[in-house]
Amino acid sequence: MEGLLFWFCGGFLLLGGLMMVLQRSAVVSAVWLVFAFICAAGIFAVLGGVFLAVMQVLVYAGAIMVLFLFVIMMLQGPVLEGERKLMPVGMWPLIAVPPVAVLLLITGYLRSDATVAFAAAPPAGFGTVEAVAGLLLGRYLLAFELISIVLLVALVGALALGRGERNQPWK
Amino acid sequence: MTIVYESLAKIGFMFAVIMGMVVVLIWMERKGAAFIQDRTGPNRASIAGIRLAGLIHPVADVFKLLFKEDVAPANRHRALYNMAPWLVMTVALSTYAVIPFGDFLTVAGRRIPLVVANLDVGMLYILAVASLGTYGIVMAGWAANNKFTFLGGMRATAQMISYEINMGLALLGLMLVFGSLRVTDIAAGQADLIWGFLPKWGVVVQPVGFLLFLTTVYAETNRNPFDLPEGESEIVAGYHLEYSSLKFALFFMAEYAHMVIGAALIATLYFGGYQVPWLPRPALEEHAGLLLTLLLAGTALVSVLISVAFLRRAGRERGKFGDARDREPGMGAGLWLIIALAALAGLLQNPWHIGPSGAEAFASFIQIGAFLAKLVFFAWLFIWVRWTLPRFRYDQLMHVGWKIMLPLGVANLLVTALVMALV
Numbered sequence: 387m388e389g390l391l392f393w394f395c396g397g398f399l400l401l402g403g404l405m406m407v408l409q410r411s412a413v414v415s416a417v418w419l420v421f422a423f424i425c426a427a428g429i430f431a432v433l434g435g436v437f438l439a440v441m442q443v444l445v446y447a448g449a450i451m452v453l454f455l456f457v458i459m460m461l462q463g464p465v466l467e468g469e470r471k472l473m474p475v476g477m478w479p480l481i482a483v484p485p486v487a488v489l490l491l492i493t494g495y496l497r498s499d500a501t502v503a504f505a506a507a508p509p510a511g512f513g514t515v516e517a518v519a520g521l522l523l524g525r526y527l528l529a530f531e532l533i534s535i536v537l538l539v540a541l542v543g544a545l546a547l548g549r550g551e552r553n554q555p556w557k
Numbered sequence: 558m559t560i561v562y563e564s565l566a567k568i569g570f571m572f573a574v575i576m577g578m579v580v581v582l583i584w585m586e587r588k589g590a591a592f593i594q595d596r597t598g599p600n601r602a603s604i605a606g607i608r609l610a611g612l613i614h615p616v617a618d619v620f621k622l623l624f625k626e627d628v629a630p631a632n633r634h635r636a637l638y639n640m641a642p643w644l645v646m647t648v649a650l651s652t653y654a655v656i657p658f659g660d661f662l663t664v665a666g667r668r669i670p671l672v673v674a675n676l677d678v679g680m681l682y683i684l685a686v687a688s689l690g691t692y693g694i695v696m697a698g699w700a701a702n703n704k705f706t707f708l709g710g711m712r713a714t715a716q717m718i719s720y721e722i723n724m725g726l727a728l729l730g731l732m733l734v735f736g737s738l739r740v741t742d743i744a745a746g747q748a749d750l751i752w753g754f755l756p757k758w759g760v761v762v763q764p765v766g767f768l769l770f771l772t773t774v775y776a777e778t779n780r781n782p783f784d785l786p787e788g789e790s791e792i793v794a795g796y797h798l799e800y801s802s803l804k805f806a807l808f809f810m811a812e813y814a815h816m817v818i819g820a821a822l823i824a825t826l827y828f829g830g831y832q833v834p835w836l837p838r839p840a841l842e843e844h845a846g847l848l849l850t851l852l853l854a855g856t857a858l859v860s861v862l863i864s865v866a867f868l869r870r871a872g873r874e875r876g877k878f879g880d881a882r883d884r885e886p887g888m889g890a891g892l893w894l895i896i897a898l899a900a901l902a903g904l905l906q907n908p909w910h911i912g913p914s915g916a917e918a919f920a921s922f923i924q925i926g927a928f929l930a931k932l933v934f935f936a937w938l939f940i941w942v943r944w945t946l947p948r949f950r951y952d953q954l955m956h957v958g959w960k961i962m963l964p965l966g967v968a969n970l971l972v973t974a975l976v977m978a979l980v
Contacts, residue, residue, distance in 0.1 A: 411634075413634075413637075413699060414634075414636070414637065417637065417692070417696070420692065436676070436677055436678055437677070437678050437681070440676075440678045440681040440682055440685050441681065443685040443686075443688075443689070444681060444684055444685040444688060447685075447688070447689060448684075448685055448687075448688025448689055448721075449688060449718070449721070452688070452691055452692070452695070452714055452717065452718060453714075453718065455692075455695055455714070456695075456711065456714045456715070456718075459695070459699050459707070459710070459711070460711070514677055515677065515678060515738055
């Protein structure tokens, strides 16, 4: 069951990633990326990291991609008229990629001993909120806090750069 | 395999509750609006003269929307345009998976917990699914290729991003108090009493958090006073402007399904969920005979009174309309009389000696009933607020979200953490 779910999520994750790259419209690309994120969350859940899976959906699909979509829609505006539906001729060989990927998935599933791969159950309490919190706020506390400071610096820096030369009140 | 059937049964029950509530809420909205604006409201649709105080109207609406022509703009983005209503509805329905609608029910010796998925991280699941709800609205706004729908989608995104943080902060305080991310733990923890008389409900231990959560739930459901994404007077109808027939119906039903979720969340997290105040599960089971007798006697008495009221109306309004509607009071009296007789028949079955298994089942059903009663009340609160408050202006929305609620939420979290650390 878990093996089947893993291949299911993995297959759709590949499909989502591929479609995201192949789409001409940035908005549709973003939607496929959200789909890929949700499939990745599914893989986390299959592997026992339920907390990680929910956070993946909450943070990446629910917050970051909403902002991305917001910005893309603002820049791209409404649906392009006379939008070219097909890919350019040079990219047509890429059509072979999905069937090959599916074939690889199927052979991988048939050849791997799926029951063995998932037989080694994770240790008790693996992937729970307590376990993740214990690691983040215990063993990796310094790295965790440093990363948040780096993000804060990046945020302030982006703001300062984005305002441009003339709009900086401190000058 | 049993667990699959159990889950299917629970999903079916929740689905039936939601869809039934959607129909009732559409009726409640129209009648409630009429009540608040001092008019009669819908009262024309009837089946053989029976109007059920306007309850036939939602049924008529469904048939109208089913058979309407589906008009769509020519330059739409086909795939996203078709996907959006489906996505909105799916997301609206999937939050219910973690909401417990009762404690447990014993069927054929198996204790079945009355929640579809008892997740470790149920609270986070609620937030995650709520945040996905915007995609349908944004897609609808963009794919219809119309400037008004586009503005509606943009507004929905901005509003969702601003209020989701506040929702998380409000829920964090609650998680601290009850020490769990499981929705069932939080519902079960609210059975206790503080100082022996005050129910330990979320609203009692987290009053500020409750106000924040209530506001954010209203914002997330895009209901007045936060219905800027629709904003009829400014952007016509916002994101669902270009939808018609059943696709529009999906958006419409999703709004009400969101209301039912909102009401279920408020009831579960802040008002004890399925708990009956001052009557925890053991007390319910212990006094099941007495309670059941009282319940049946009360039902019989009330139904007889309603039946008498209908009879008097039938006498007063004889031949008022001169058509099939004249039969209505008589049939109402008959229906309530049948209910009264059923309750009396129940009383004759000696409900006082209900037995231990009967007492357990009785307690389960009373708790489900308590949950549904709270659900209906908070759904009514949504309607009440909608027809009472005017819509926010956009800058007011952002001001409230970022400059008032966010600091308040952080302060609430810090104070809660401090109190939890000290006590």
